[in-house]
Amino acid sequence: MADGAGKGLECQKIMDGKASNGNGTKNxxxxxxLKAKSSDPEFEAKCHxxxxxxxxxxxxxCSGKSGKNVYFNNPMWPGxxxxxxxxxxxxxEKSLYQEVLVFESSTYGKVLVLDGIVQLxxxxxxxxxxxxxxxxxxxxxxxxxxxxxGGGDGGVLREIxxxxxxxxxxxxxxxxxxxxxxxxxFPELAVGFEDPRVNLHVGDAIEFLRxxxxxxxxxxxxxxxxPVGPAQELVEKPFFETIAKALRPAGVLCNMAESMWLHTxxxxxxxxxCRETFKGSVRYAWASVPTYPSGVIGFxxxxxxxxxxxxxxxxxxxxxxxGADKHGRELRFYNSEMHSAAFVLPTFLRREVRLLRx
Amino acid sequence: MADGAGKGLECQKIMDGKASNGNGTKNxxxxxxLKAKSSDPEFEAKCHxxxxxxxxxxxxxCSGKSGKNVYFNNPMWPGxxxxxxxxxxxxxEKSLYQEVLVFESSTYGKVLVLDGIVQLxxxxxxxxxxxxxxxxxxxxxxxxxxxxxGGGDGGVLREIxxxxxxxxxxxxxxxxxxxxxxxxxFPELAVGFEDPRVNLHVGDAIEFLRxxxxxxxxxxxxxxxxPVGPAQELVEKPFFETIAKALRPAGVLCNMAESMWLHTxxxxxxxxxCRETFKGSVRYAWASVPTYPSGVIGFxxxxxxxxxxxxxxxxxxxxxxxGADKHGRELRFYNSEMHSAAFVLPTFLRREVRLLRx
Numbered sequence: 001m002a003d004g005a006g007k008g009l010e011c012q013k014i015m016d017g018k019a020s021n022g023n024g025t026k027n028x029x030x031x032x033x034l035k036a037k038s039s040d041p042e043f044e045a046k047c048h049x050x051x052x053x054x055x056x057x058x059x060x061x062c063s064g065k066s067g068k069n070v071y072f073n074n075p076m077w078p079g080x081x082x083x084x085x086x087x088x089x090x091x092x093e094k095s096l097y098q099e100v101l102v103f104e105s106s107t108y109g110k111v112l113v114l115d116g117i118v119q120l121x122x123x124x125x126x127x128x129x130x131x132x133x134x135x136x137x138x139x140x141x142x143x144x145x146x147x148x149x150g151g152g153d154g155g156v157l158r159e160i161x162x163x164x165x166x167x168x169x170x171x172x173x174x175x176x177x178x179x180x181x182x183x184x185x186f187p188e189l190a191v192g193f194e195d196p197r198v199n200l201h202v203g204d205a206i207e208f209l210r211x212x213x214x215x216x217x218x219x220x221x222x223x224x225x226x227p228v229g230p231a232q233e234l235v236e237k238p239f240f241e242t243i244a245k246a247l248r249p250a251g252v253l254c255n256m257a258e259s260m261w262l263h264t265x266x267x268x269x270x271x272x273x274c275r276e277t278f279k280g281s282v283r284y285a286w287a288s289v290p291t292y293p294s295g296v297i298g299f300x301x302x303x304x305x306x307x308x309x310x311x312x313x314x315x316x317x318x319x320x321x322x323g324a325d326k327h328g329r330e331l332r333f334y335n336s337e338m339h340s341a342a343f344v345l346p347t348f349l350r351r352e353v354r355l356l357r358x
Numbered sequence: 359m360a361d362g363a364g365k366g367l368e369c370q371k372i373m374d375g376k377a378s379n380g381n382g383t384k385n386x387x388x389x390x391x392l393k394a395k396s397s398d399p400e401f402e403a404k405c406h407x408x409x410x411x412x413x414x415x416x417x418x419x420c421s422g423k424s425g426k427n428v429y430f431n432n433p434m435w436p437g438x439x440x441x442x443x444x445x446x447x448x449x450x451e452k453s454l455y456q457e458v459l460v461f462e463s464s465t466y467g468k469v470l471v472l473d474g475i476v477q478l479x480x481x482x483x484x485x486x487x488x489x490x491x492x493x494x495x496x497x498x499x500x501x502x503x504x505x506x507x508g509g510g511d512g513g514v515l516r517e518i519x520x521x522x523x524x525x526x527x528x529x530x531x532x533x534x535x536x537x538x539x540x541x542x543x544f545p546e547l548a549v550g551f552e553d554p555r556v557n558l559h560v561g562d563a564i565e566f567l568r569x570x571x572x573x574x575x576x577x578x579x580x581x582x583x584x585p586v587g588p589a590q591e592l593v594e595k596p597f598f599e600t601i602a603k604a605l606r607p608a609g610v611l612c613n614m615a616e617s618m619w620l621h622t623x624x625x626x627x628x629x630x631x632c633r634e635t636f637k638g639s640v641r642y643a644w645a646s647v648p649t650y651p652s653g654v655i656g657f658x659x660x661x662x663x664x665x666x667x668x669x670x671x672x673x674x675x676x677x678x679x680x681g682a683d684k685h686g687r688e689l690r691f692y693n694s695e696m697h698s699a700a701f702v703l704p705t706f707l708r709r710e711v712r713l714l715r716x
Contacts, residue, residue, distance in 0.1 A: 078443075078464065078465060079442065079443045079463060079464035079465030079466065080440065080441060080442045080443060080463075080464075080465060080466065081440075081441045082438065082439075082440055082441075083438060083439045083440075083441060084437070084438045085436075085437045085438060105437060105438075106436065106437035106438075107436060107437030107438060108437065108438065123619075124619065126706070127704065261481075261482065261646070261648050262648075286646075288619070288644075288646060288652075288653060288654050288704075289653075290619050290620075290652035290653050290654075294646075294648035294653060295646060295647075295648050295652060295653010295654060296646050296648075296653060330705075330709075331705050332704070332705055332706045333704040333705055333706060334704075334705065335704075335705050337702045338702050338703075338704060338705075340699075340702075341698075341699035341702035344695045344696050344698075344699035345696075346485065346646075346690070346691040346692075346693075346696060347688075347689050347690055347691055347692065347693050347696075348484070348690045348691060351688075
């Protein structure tokens with residue numbers, strides 16, 4: 001495929017250049033938003049909590065007939081915002097680590113928000129959960145031991161459960177409140193915790209990995225939030241080194257890896273670190289998820305030294321795993337063709353992220 | 359590929375069910391939005407114009423240090439909104455057909471808005487223009503005569519220009535103001551009009567097609583706005599029949615076809631009409647475009663009776679067309695792998711849209 005001469009790409013530059021200076025610092029919240037005004041004291045209270053680290057505006061006062069509110073986010077996404085109409089706020093508490101919010105939306109079902117960033121909606125969680133689980137697990141033969149880092153909502157566990165070869169699933173989630181909230185409000189995701197193969201560890205993933213025997217896992221899935229707040233360490237080199245040690249030879253990592261439209265520098269950094277750390281394959285894939293910034297989410301797939309892993313052509317196709325397609329509920333997004341298509345990258349990304357051209 | 363038993367899909371139902379009744383009619387604008395209040399009279403004037411048919415809120419008053427505004431849309435997208443921070447409004451007029459707005463955004467470059475709906479941004483227009491042009495033109499050998507319906511910004515023309523086999527390009531755009539505005543504010547798109555092969559017809563596409571000799575075109579590209587306002591007729595059967603007549607045997611149509619996440623019913627209707635009208639292949643493809651609703655846009659590819667057209671595997675790959683990759687500017691999104699990947703559909707879409715399973 002022709003790839004151009006690697007010359008500047010305005011399409012991308014517009015974003016990269018302006019994102020860093022057009023809107024002040026990433027987490028800046030316009031002062032008017034922090035002081036949302038309303039004659040409804042209950043409403044004002046909601047505003048305050050919602051804006052803790054998100055992009056918010058007094059447009060919550062712009063309610064329809066039913067008094068619905070509009071909710072904004074996202075600090076990783078300057079210069080724009082995706083707002084979801086709020087039918088009802090169902091839960092809002094501060095945990096030890098972050099603010100946890102659940103609301104019923106008008107058109108996306110229930111929504112889970114951590115520190116002002118949408119983590120999942122009932123409508124489109126299928127795309128993220130299915131892809132982050134099956135991209136790695138369908139790339140190796142008969143995965144047995146799997147670790148999930150983060151993923152406290154349980155959705156990734158639900159997807160891993162489709163793989164009958166798996167004998168043992170560890171999950172290390174730092175925030176127990178996320179698990180509890182998911183069990184209460186997102187039973188279709190939290191059902192993942194009911195699999196008897198699941199062992200829950202509430203705590204810090206880096207500490208957990210330090211005490212993990214080398215080579216224990218066939219696959220590790222990092223379902224973390226954005227690299228702000230408690231997940232900050234999860235995009236740094238020591239973390240990836242610990243992951244690599246915990247994987248068997250030719251074991252695989254699948255790591256959430258941001259948006260190809262918005263975060264090319266972050267993607268390049270992650271790939272660079274992973275190329276140094278993992279001695280097998282390093283590949284980038286993506287999927288359409290409407291409620292994530294720019295409507296996409298990326299995945300970084302890495303394998304440790306050993307027989308090469310062909311991430312693009314699943315050696316363990318889900319369609320051939322008996323009952324996998326309908327375990328619990330039917331697959332909604334993932335299929336083997338989608339698996340391979342996820343690795344096809346737009347020309348600008350191949351040009352911008354040097355390491356994707358190797 | 360396993361496709362499930364076609365049972366109900368909550369993922370999709372949540373949207374389809376609630377979209378139609380959760381938020382009132384599609385074009386409803388909360389009354390508070392129509393009466394945006396501000397102490398700045400100029401600002402109020404802007405608000406009024408911007409909300410003509412979009413979803414808007416007084417959060418425009420939620421400006422940052424520099425007095426930046428936030429802009430909302432989209433009537434095809436109830437229950438949510440994508441807002442783009444406005445640096446400066448550059449143009450705003452009512453044409454005979456619609457409201458035309460151009461603004462400079464913080465992070466997406468200049469933005470063209472028609473009747474409150476974002477048509478393109480400088481940052482991500484590459485994905486849409488390249489895909490809608492090259493999906494059809496790379497699917498047939500040596501296209502010579504091409505018609506563009508709509509596309510007054512010129513971006514599709516720019517992409518067609520890469521094909522040296524093309525001898526004649528007609529474009530039929532109803533709204534001259536869109537062309538003039540593009541020439542002034544979007545020279546990187548309007549450059550398409552400078553190709554000497556281009557013949558501009560300002561007028562109604564249906565009338566234009568009525569006076570077109572049968573079998574004239576190898577390819578027709580319908581780059582219309584959403585089926586509200588002047589583009590309403592462009593999703594109806596008589597229109598597709600006229601298109602089919604204007605195409606040669608085994609000629610191809612590429613038609614903008616909404617979001618797979620939001621508009622499955624509309625997609626199903628379009629496919630159904632096209633299956634009746636076109637006697638060759640009918641396929642659905644999609645691409646990631648961050649500023650379109652749900653971050654994706656679909657394309658309907660149809661061919662008339664004759665030797666079958668394999669839309670999935672480009673017979674006329676762009677990488678083999680000398681100079682095509684760098685004609686004018688380098689390709690940013692499209693490549694032959696992306697062409698094929700665009701036809702890979704999520705499981706829910708194959709399950710929901712019955713006709714995609716045939």
